[in-house]
Amino acid sequence: MKIDNSPPRGTRDLLPDRVAARDHALAEISEVYRRHGYRRIETPALEDIRRLRGGEGGENEKLVFQVLRRGLDEVVAAGTPVGDLVDLGLRFDLTVPLVRFYADNQATLPTPFRSFQFAPVWRAERPQKGRYRQFHQCDIDLIGEGSVLAEVELIEATTEALAALDITGTTVRLSDRRFLSALARHTGLAEAEWPGFFIGLDKLDKIGWDGVRAELTGKRNLPAAAVDTARSIIEGLVGLDPAKVADRIADAVPTVPDEVVADLATTVAGLVDLGTTRAVRWEFDPTLVRGMGYYTGQIFEISHPGSSSSVAGGGRYDKLVGRAAGKDVPACGFSLGFERIIDLIPEVPARSALAVLVEPDVPVPHALRRAREARADGREVVVIRRSGKLPAQLGRLEAQGFTGFVHLRAVTAGGAGEPERPLRSAE
Amino acid sequence: MKIDNSPPRGTRDLLPDRVAARDHALAEISEVYRRHGYRRIETPALEDIRRLRGGEGGENEKLVFQVLRRGLDEVVAAGTPVGDLVDLGLRFDLTVPLVRFYADNQATLPTPFRSFQFAPVWRAERPQKGRYRQFHQCDIDLIGEGSVLAEVELIEATTEALAALDITGTTVRLSDRRFLSALARHTGLAEAEWPGFFIGLDKLDKIGWDGVRAELTGKRNLPAAAVDTARSIIEGLVGLDPAKVADRIADAVPTVPDEVVADLATTVAGLVDLGTTRAVRWEFDPTLVRGMGYYTGQIFEISHPGSSSSVAGGGRYDKLVGRAAGKDVPACGFSLGFERIIDLIPEVPARSALAVLVEPDVPVPHALRRAREARADGREVVVIRRSGKLPAQLGRLEAQGFTGFVHLRAVTAGGAGEPERPLRSAE
Numbered sequence: 001m002k003i004d005n006s007p008p009r010g011t012r013d014l015l016p017d018r019v020a021a022r023d024h025a026l027a028e029i030s031e032v033y034r035r036h037g038y039r040r041i042e043t044p045a046l047e048d049i050r051r052l053r054g055g056e057g058g059e060n061e062k063l064v065f066q067v068l069r070r071g072l073d074e075v076v077a078a079g080t081p082v083g084d085l086v087d088l089g090l091r092f093d094l095t096v097p098l099v100r101f102y103a104d105n106q107a108t109l110p111t112p113f114r115s116f117q118f119a120p121v122w123r124a125e126r127p128q129k130g131r132y133r134q135f136h137q138c139d140i141d142l143i144g145e146g147s148v149l150a151e152v153e154l155i156e157a158t159t160e161a162l163a164a165l166d167i168t169g170t171t172v173r174l175s176d177r178r179f180l181s182a183l184a185r186h187t188g189l190a191e192a193e194w195p196g197f198f199i200g201l202d203k204l205d206k207i208g209w210d211g212v213r214a215e216l217t218g219k220r221n222l223p224a225a226a227v228d229t230a231r232s233i234i235e236g237l238v239g240l241d242p243a244k245v246a247d248r249i250a251d252a253v254p255t256v257p258d259e260v261v262a263d264l265a266t267t268v269a270g271l272v273d274l275g276t277t278r279a280v281r282w283e284f285d286p287t288l289v290r291g292m293g294y295y296t297g298q299i300f301e302i303s304h305p306g307s308s309s310s311v312a313g314g315g316r317y318d319k320l321v322g323r324a325a326g327k328d329v330p331a332c333g334f335s336l337g338f339e340r341i342i343d344l345i346p347e348v349p350a351r352s353a354l355a356v357l358v359e360p361d362v363p364v365p366h367a368l369r370r371a372r373e374a375r376a377d378g379r380e381v382v383v384i385r386r387s388g389k390l391p392a393q394l395g396r397l398e399a400q401g402f403t404g405f406v407h408l409r410a411v412t413a414g415g416a417g418e419p420e421r422p423l424r425s426a427e
Numbered sequence: 428m429k430i431d432n433s434p435p436r437g438t439r440d441l442l443p444d445r446v447a448a449r450d451h452a453l454a455e456i457s458e459v460y461r462r463h464g465y466r467r468i469e470t471p472a473l474e475d476i477r478r479l480r481g482g483e484g485g486e487n488e489k490l491v492f493q494v495l496r497r498g499l500d501e502v503v504a505a506g507t508p509v510g511d512l513v514d515l516g517l518r519f520d521l522t523v524p525l526v527r528f529y530a531d532n533q534a535t536l537p538t539p540f541r542s543f544q545f546a547p548v549w550r551a552e553r554p555q556k557g558r559y560r561q562f563h564q565c566d567i568d569l570i571g572e573g574s575v576l577a578e579v580e581l582i583e584a585t586t587e588a589l590a591a592l593d594i595t596g597t598t599v600r601l602s603d604r605r606f607l608s609a610l611a612r613h614t615g616l617a618e619a620e621w622p623g624f625f626i627g628l629d630k631l632d633k634i635g636w637d638g639v640r641a642e643l644t645g646k647r648n649l650p651a652a653a654v655d656t657a658r659s660i661i662e663g664l665v666g667l668d669p670a671k672v673a674d675r676i677a678d679a680v681p682t683v684p685d686e687v688v689a690d691l692a693t694t695v696a697g698l699v700d701l702g703t704t705r706a707v708r709w710e711f712d713p714t715l716v717r718g719m720g721y722y723t724g725q726i727f728e729i730s731h732p733g734s735s736s737s738v739a740g741g742g743r744y745d746k747l748v749g750r751a752a753g754k755d756v757p758a759c760g761f762s763l764g765f766e767r768i769i770d771l772i773p774e775v776p777a778r779s780a781l782a783v784l785v786e787p788d789v790p791v792p793h794a795l796r797r798a799r800e801a802r803a804d805g806r807e808v809v810v811i812r813r814s815g816k817l818p819a820q821l822g823r824l825e826a827q828g829f830t831g832f833v834h835l836r837a838v839t840a841g842g843a844g845e846p847e848r849p850l851r852s853a854e
Contacts, residue, residue: 005531005751007471008515013528015535016466035802037780037809039443040450044434044561045472045547066495068513070551078505085512086495088435101440104432110827112811120472124497134471149791153810156795266791273792277799324432353464364576364693365700368583372704375462382464383580400537
């Protein structure tokens with residue numbers, strides 16, 4: 001009988017080398033976020049199914065792994081809606097739980113509150129290459145800071161985390177939902193048409209202006225004149241000199257509120273100042289939309305030439321916390337695409353372990369004592385039984401990352417003098 | 428409208444101080460296990476429901492959070508068994524997934540394989556104080572080592588991990604399932620009566636000999652003579668001199684196989700040898716049973732005066748891997764009771780953070796620059812807006828673990844000279 005031992009469809013096991021690489025990356029990221037005052041929290045993997053269906057999760061709400069109620073009858077009564085059988089679900093992101101967490105604990109949390117989360121999320125997506133049904137998200141959020149101080153700090157911390165991982169060549173793309181709304185209004189689109197306009201615009205990097213125009217005027221039935229006006233304004237705002245971004249936006253869309261222009265000017269000034277410390281490439285990108293409906297202000301992504309999708313994304317969501325907390329609390333977050341980042345970084349530094357090779361006649365206490373002695377200086381020391389031909393076993397050990405070995409035989413086991421020998425001829 | 432923002436029943440949120448304490452403990456444990464060659468792996472939280480119902484999980488199999496199949500009709504057809512609606516479940520331990528992982532990846536894993544796991548598990552237990560429906564397990568397992576070298580090494584690594592956490596006063600309790608079986612046979616019990624005998628015996632520390640005798644002879648209908656024989660033998664084996672454990676067991680239960688006696692002698696010799704390096708209190712405990720049915724050899728627990736249940740437990744399970752891998756592979760594991768351990772260790776070292784207090788008229792880039800400068804030496808530096816009365820705000824910051832602050836005003840913001848001031852008068 002052949003037993004299928006593979007993990008569930010769309011999930012995967014992580015072997016030691018891969019876990020080590022991930023742990024190494026997480027340690028670097030955590031250290032950067034710690035220095036910026038972000039402190040890690042944890043929420044349970046399960047949330048009330050009604051919360052996961054609350055309308056803030058967009059398309060992800062359709063992808064929830066639903067958990068059966070406990071104590072049900074063994075046979076379902078006729079006519080039972082599936083929804084009645086379910087009370088919990090696995091979280092599909094870390095933002096919905098964060099908002100619940102903040103609302104529940106706000107009395108004991110400092111203001112502002114800087115949250116760091118690194119945890120798995122689950123989505124019942126159709127499995128495909130590079131997409132998993134369980135994957136990790138890595139989010140920082142600043143709750144309670146209403147000014148763009150939050151935006152600039154989040155961009156600084158996130159780009160610093162990427163730099164700590166030696167991920168270079170990235171570009172921060174910046175826009176503002178309020179600018180997009182003013183643009184849509186300026187072109188004459190009715191407010192009900194804006195969401196469709198944004199969704200179409202979001203595809204620009206994939207299908208180009210001809211594709212966007214076809215979708216907006218065809219499938220979405222928007223007036224061609226409005227689309228052409230938008231295109232012309234957007235094309236005039238690409239590749240701007242940093243010093244001129246705010247003014248040019250105000251010129252191009254006169255109905256953009258002053259506050260939005262001032263906020264953009266401040267963020268730009270902050271990024272310019274950061275640029276005096278280390279290289280940060282950024283651009284104002286009027287075509288940036290971001291998928292989630294809850295953004296209310298500046299939005300940002302970080303793109304990398306080695307990754308077709310962005311390696312980080314985020315923005316301001318000032319109305320989301322209020323839905324749980326009862327009163328609005330400004331908030332802004334930035335999420336690193338951890339799984340994509342792992343694909344971009346080089347392999348983790350090799351381990352440096354010593355193998356204590358034990359012949360069968362060596363007493364167990366002696367073998368363990370020899371390992372203990374070698375381990376005293378903090379090294380990784382592993383007791384392994386001698387088996388097969390010695391050169392073949394040494395070759396396997398070297399492939400596993402061992403750099404040295406001690407060959408322990410009964411006659412020598414009592415003595416302290418078995419020498420350590422290097423496994424790599426170069427050493 | 429009052430919104431309930433608490434986490435699902437029986438689960439909890441972890442706030443930053445608590446996460447920091449847990450991370451600190453995990454780092455200490457991980458470092459000890461790393462030095463012993465244990466490497467971390469990860470498996471998905473979800474497993475096939477049939478695997479979670481495979482019979483190796485004991486009572487835990489009844490506590491699985493079951494996950495609904497995707498793509499079901501909105502209304503369940505009449506007469507549908509609940510089981511037909513489910514295909515996945517959340518793991519209730521880390522052993523069942525480890526066995527699947529090993530069987531699936533054995534071709535690429537070294538022999539022996541030393542696994543370290545730290546991950547959440549889920550059990551739909553009736554919520555009660557100190558018991559959660561999501562909690563973390565922390566397991567090391569040595570797969571592919573058939574001798575008690577595994578047992579002694581696992582005990583050494585686990586006690587060293589506890590020592591690294593400054594958890595002292597622990598006692599390792601050691602027994603062997605094969606001894607228990609021989610004892611049961613020796614008293615004249617039929618093999619079918621052994622499981623009930625073990626379950627009753629396992630309660631000795633809670634209900635005493637009178638209670639055990641009442642349960643075994645009453646509820647379980649075992650012959651009183653057999654129970655009294657067992658009691659007499661067990662009482663004769665408590666508190667033995669280490670050097671005499673193996674001999675006394677062989678004397679007390681002559682049918683104990685020689686191999687079992689030799690293994691116990693070796694483990695005892697290993698523990699005695701370890702005791703020459705650091706203090707390890709241990710005892711042979713003939714009443715130790717361990718709940719799971721899959722143990723096949725030596726079993727062990729670590730007890731601590733500050734915890735009513737054990738802080739670690741494990742043993743040999745030589746037949747479990749074979750059920751998935753198709754051929755038997757010897758295995759032995761030791762699991763730290765991470766949640767209990769966290770309750771035993773002192774609070775994590777205080778953070779040492781600098782607050783950059785920013786008056787409203789300070790430009791954002793200046794505030795962030797000042798923080799960046801102070802952060803250059805690796806410190807945690809947090810930008811916080813000035814609000815309310817200064818002494819009150821400083822008091823709040825001190826309570827949050829800040830040790831110093833910089834008061835940034837617009838007039839000084841351009842200069843580099845705002846002094847850092849300590850928050851604690853003692854410093």
